[in-house]
Amino acid sequence: MSAMAEPASFRARVAAAVADPRLAEAIARTTGTARRKRAAAVASWADFASARALGRDIKDHVIAHLGHYLALFERNARASGAEVHWARTAQEACDITVRICRAAGARRVTRAKSMLGEEIGLPHALREAGIERIETDLAEHIIQLAGERPSHIVWPALHKTREQVAELFRARHHDAARGADVAALVASARRELRAGFFAAEVGISGANFLIADSGAVCTVTNEGNAELTTTPPRVHIVTAGIEKLVPSTAHAMTLLRLLVRSATGAEVTQYTTFHCGPKRAGDPDGPEAFHIVLVDNGRTRMLAEGLREMLRCLRCGACLNHCVVFRTIGGHAYGGTYPGPMGAVLTPALDGLAANRDLPQACTLNGQCQEVCPVAIPLPKLLRGWRDRSWREGLEPATLRRSLALWRFCVLRPRLYRLAAGGAVRLVRMFARNGWIRRMPFAGGWTRDRDFPAPPARTFLEQYHRSSSARGERR
Numbered sequence: 001m002s003a004m005a006e007p008a009s010f011r012a013r014v015a016a017a018v019a020d021p022r023l024a025e026a027i028a029r030t031t032g033t034a035r036r037k038r039a040a041a042v043a044s045w046a047d048f049a050s051a052r053a054l055g056r057d058i059k060d061h062v063i064a065h066l067g068h069y070l071a072l073f074e075r076n077a078r079a080s081g082a083e084v085h086w087a088r089t090a091q092e093a094c095d096i097t098v099r100i101c102r103a104a105g106a107r108r109v110t111r112a113k114s115m116l117g118e119e120i121g122l123p124h125a126l127r128e129a130g131i132e133r134i135e136t137d138l139a140e141h142i143i144q145l146a147g148e149r150p151s152h153i154v155w156p157a158l159h160k161t162r163e164q165v166a167e168l169f170r171a172r173h174h175d176a177a178r179g180a181d182v183a184a185l186v187a188s189a190r191r192e193l194r195a196g197f198f199a200a201e202v203g204i205s206g207a208n209f210l211i212a213d214s215g216a217v218c219t220v221t222n223e224g225n226a227e228l229t230t231t232p233p234r235v236h237i238v239t240a241g242i243e244k245l246v247p248s249t250a251h252a253m254t255l256l257r258l259l260v261r262s263a264t265g266a267e268v269t270q271y272t273t274f275h276c277g278p279k280r281a282g283d284p285d286g287p288e289a290f291h292i293v294l295v296d297n298g299r300t301r302m303l304a305e306g307l308r309e310m311l312r313c314l315r316c317g318a319c320l321n322h323c324v325v326f327r328t329i330g331g332h333a334y335g336g337t338y339p340g341p342m343g344a345v346l347t348p349a350l351d352g353l354a355a356n357r358d359l360p361q362a363c364t365l366n367g368q369c370q371e372v373c374p375v376a377i378p379l380p381k382l383l384r385g386w387r388d389r390s391w392r393e394g395l396e397p398a399t400l401r402r403s404l405a406l407w408r409f410c411v412l413r414p415r416l417y418r419l420a421a422g423g424a425v426r427l428v429r430m431f432a433r434n435g436w437i438r439r440m441p442f443a444g445g446w447t448r449d450r451d452f453p454a455p456p457a458r459t460f461l462e463q464y465h466r467s468s469s470a471r472g473e474r475r
C-alpha cells in the first residue's frame, strides 16, 4: 500500500489489499520464511512445551502482582539514577516525552523501533512539536521514507518487496545502491543513517523487558541500532507499556528464548542490552540523563475487562505469520497499530469496539494463533469475547440481528425448523448448475468471489431419519 490515504472502512482496505499482487508476494515471502524458521527452532527445542508453560506462568504471576512489581521497578530504577514518569494515556506519554526533549534542547531525536511508540502516536507528537525524528531500525527507516505505517510488529516494512525498497532508496538516499541486492540496500541505509546517530540530542527506545529487581531496561535488536540510538545522545528516553515487567533478569532470559525463536527462529538476537541508569563517573560513553516513561494507556482497563491474558503478549509476531487472514490482507487493512490476531484483540481494547467491530469478525477461529503463541494466549477465546460483547452492545448490523432472531425463533421450534431447513435446501438447489451455485439472489457477497457446491437434495436430519428407518431403528 502506498503513502496515499488509506480507505476509511475495513472492507475497503481489505478489498484494496487483496487486489494488490505485489503485496501478496511480499507477505508470502516473509511470513513463509518466518514460519519455516520458527517450526525448525521449535522442533529442535526438546522442552519447548515446558518453557512455554513457564513463560505463561511468569507473565501471569507479574500481571497478578502488577502493583508490587511496578513499585519495585520504580524504586530500583530511581536508585540506578533513572527518572521514572507515569503516563495514564497516550497523550500523557507523548506530552512527557516531548517535554523531556524540549528540556534537553533537542531539535533532532533518533528512535529505535517501538510498537508502543506507534501505539501512543509518538511520531506524530514529535512532528507537531517541530522535532526532527530519525528512525534507525532499517524497516522503520523504509517506512519513514515512504511515509507509511508499519504493517507487521516485527517486520514493519513486510508489505514491501526488495525491489520496491530499492526503488525508494534510489529516490530518497543521497548515495543509493544501484541494484536490489540486500547487502547493498543495507549499506545504503547505513550510509544514510550514520550521521544522524551522532547528531541527535535525544535517543528514544522502547523496552522488551523491564527488570523489577534491578530497575534495568532490556532491549533486543538484530541491527544494533538500539545501542547506537541510546548511547551517543545526551538523553535516553524509554517508553514502555507496564505489561513489560518481569521479576528478574533470569525471568527475562526465559521469555527472551521464547520471544526470539517465535519471532525469527533464531536462538538469540544479535544484540541484547540491559540499560541501567545514566552514564556513571568513569564510563566512556552513555547518556547523561535516563528517563523511563511507564505507560498504561488502557492496560489496567484490560485487566478489568476480561482481557488479562492479552497482557502476556511478547510482541513476537508468530500469530500474524500463521494467520490465514493476515497472510491474505496484510497489516494495513487492520487499520490500527497492531495487526493480525493479537491486533484484532488489542485494537478494540485500545481504540474502542464501536469503531473496530469488524476486526474480531475477521477470523476463521482455526486456532493456529493460539497454537504458535509462545505464552499460550487464548486468542480465539478473546476474539469470541469481543464478538459476544459487540452483539450485547448492539453494534452488529440490523440485518444480521434480524436474521439471527428469525433463526433463533425457528431453532427453538424443532418442527418449524425442520420444515424451514427442508424448504431452504430445495430453494437453494434451484440455483445450482452442474452441481455448483455460482450466483444467487441475496448472496452476492459470497458468490462474487467464490462458487459453492449445491447442497444435497435432503437435509441432514431427513437423511438421518431415512437411514435409521432403513435399518429398522426407532426414532
Ligand code: SF4
Residues within 6 Å of the ligand: 262, 312, 313, 314, 315, 316, 317, 318, 319, 320, 342, 369, 372, 373, 374, 375, 376, 377
Ligand atoms: S499474541 Fe502471542 S504469538 Fe501473537 S505476538 Fe503476542 S506473544 Fe506473539
